[in-house]
Amino acid sequence: MPRPRPTRSLWLGFVFAGVFGIRTAHAEPAPAGTSPAVTARAAPLPAAPPAESSTPALAGLTMLVTGGYGASTHEVRGMGLAPYGAMFGLDAGFTFPFGLRLGAYGGFSLGRTTDERRDPIVRRAFDFKADTSSVNAGLAVGWDVPVYCLVLRYGLGLGVTSMKWDFGGVDADDVRYGDAKNPNVGFHFVPSAELLWPHGRFIGGVGFDYLVHVNGTIPSAFVGKALVGVKL
Amino acid sequence: MSARRLASLGCALSTLWAAQAQAEPVAPATPAAPPAATPAPAGDLQSPEQASTRNSAYTLPRGMWAFNVGGLGIGSGDAVATLGAAYGIGAGLQAEVNVAHMSVGLFNIATAWQFVDTRYFDLGAKVGFWYGHGAWYWIAEEYAKDLVAKLDVISIPVELVASAPLTRWFQLDLTVVYAYGEIFGVGSESNIFTDAQIGVRQFALRPGARLFVTNRTALELSTKLPVSTVIPFDKVDDVSVPFKHTWSFEAGLRSRLAPGLFGSLRLHYGSNVDAMYGARLYPAFELEYRL
Numbered sequence: 127m128p129r130p131r132p133t134r135s136l137w138l139g140f141v142f143a144g145v146f147g148i149r150t151a152h153a154e155p156a157p158a159g160t161s162p163a164v165t166a167r168a169a170p171l172p173a174a175p176p177a178e179s180s181t182p183a184l185a186g187l188t189m190l191v192t193g194g195y196g197a198s199t200h201e202v203r204g205m206g207l208a209p210y211g212a213m214f215g216l217d218a219g220f221t222f223p224f225g226l227r228l229g230a231y232g233g234f235s236l237g238r239t240t241d242e243r244r245d246p247i248v249r250r251a252f253d254f255k256a257d258t259s260s261v262n263a264g265l266a267v268g269w270d271v272p273v274y275c276l277v278l279r280y281g282l283g284l285g286v287t288s289m290k291w292d293f294g295g296v297d298a299d300d301v302r303y304g305d306a307k308n309p310n311v312g313f314h315f316v317p318s319a320e321l322l323w324p325h326g327r328f329i330g331g332v333g334f335d336y337l338v339h340v341n342g343t344i345p346s347a348f349v350g351k352a353l354v355g356v357k358l
Numbered sequence: 359m360s361a362r363r364l365a366s367l368g369c370a371l372s373t374l375w376a377a378q379a380q381a382e383p384v385a386p387a388t389p390a391a392p393p394a395a396t397p398a399p400a401g402d403l404q405s406p407e408q409a410s411t412r413n414s415a416y417t418l419p420r421g422m423w424a425f426n427v428g429g430l431g432i433g434s435g436d437a438v439a440t441l442g443a444a445y446g447i448g449a450g451l452q453a454e455v456n457v458a459h460m461s462v463g464l465f466n467i468a469t470a471w472q473f474v475d476t477r478y479f480d481l482g483a484k485v486g487f488w489y490g491h492g493a494w495y496w497i498a499e500e501y502a503k504d505l506v507a508k509l510d511v512i513s514i515p516v517e518l519v520a521s522a523p524l525t526r527w528f529q530l531d532l533t534v535v536y537a538y539g540e541i542f543g544v545g546s547e548s549n550i551f552t553d554a555q556i557g558v559r560q561f562a563l564r565p566g567a568r569l570f571v572t573n574r575t576a577l578e579l580s581t582k583l584p585v586s587t588v589i590p591f592d593k594v595d596d597v598s599v600p601f602k603h604t605w606s607f608e609a610g611l612r613s614r615l616a617p618g619l620f621g622s623l624r625l626h627y628g629s630n631v632d633a634m635y636g637a638r639l640y641p642a643f644e645l646e647y648r649l
Contacts, residue, residue: 199637199639199640200636200637200638224616225615269615269621271574271575271615273571273572273575278575278611280611280613280615280621280623317623317643318623319623336640336641338430338640338641342636346637346640
């Protein structure tokens, strides 16, 4: 049973999210009125629970520019297609005062070229290059949760990805990709998490998306990203 | 002063400033008004009403319902998709069912019992029952579907779970689980049920840690470390699966989005994730409403 290992670029995605990632402070004294003990389990413990503001600071309309790096998390028909790589996009949405956010997103991924090898049963093995890139867009629902002066944003997007592919002079049928159109279009959904820092009208932050593709001929991907934008 | 404390102080100051700027004028005092009974303030994620029951010793308080919906899960109870209900019966007992699994030929019910409840240490037990009918597992791809088409699977996981809320911002969990599995029918020993560790006989440890970042958000980490995994496919010579193909790890965030409403997002890593979804790293999400 083949057990593909995460590519180096997947770890790059992690590093991108991790280097700028969550560095939350905690264990501040709880303000008065925070959680009296309900049972023995919630009875006073050595340190008081941390607390935070109850109102998200991002209520209203926000526009964000995103940039990041995406890595495919699995192979497609024996090929390590990489239609993500460096990614740029836009993210706009409205957050209600109670935290619910409705938005839309779109992005372009430069992708990159990967070296592939095919070893058919009845013919000689051959090498080829697979060049892929993609664009994606969709609608998202999310929820903003305050974390001290930051905002943790959960999201779930539903949209469409269009992946362009080019195998050079190799016939797509010879690499078992002949049934896919070019560009190859499919639905995706995107669980995501972002940690945002609102400062006046300015918003900055980092986060990750996981593009889960319904179309099995487009690889799913982990995307680490940075966001910069404004609150309108 | 440490950088962390300085950052917190900065956050607190900016919050205070914002609150002051938005403060409404103080209403004139009404001396005749008796002190009204104010509603209990919201608890934190370690309080019984809000504690996570996933991979922990805790169960729902008596009379509390929990309804959840989610997708792409891994592991007992929430594999593939979740559309479930749980109920706190009382005396630490809880019953739960996931009806989403029925749509893909899986049926599972579970019960949990928290029988030790102290300030620093809690203990619970969980028992579940799974039945999988391969012919109804339609979401697999063609080849994988063929492999399970003539198989039926039974799994009975039994868990002993210890949780230790050492401070108000840190908790350790340890689960000892034995899953008894049985596979009936004709097919390959390597199929989506066994590769996803449904239907195997497995003894495993699952240590975990929870960092309560605020009173409504927690970072949750856990790893499953199987000591022994056997596929009971061939009764004459059971197939043992090595540790490197069975361990898994998950990291997630869980937050109280609103009173009674909880959201969580996890990333799973492991061979069982690969078997289920075709990638070693995969996300899972869940929304839970308690009332």
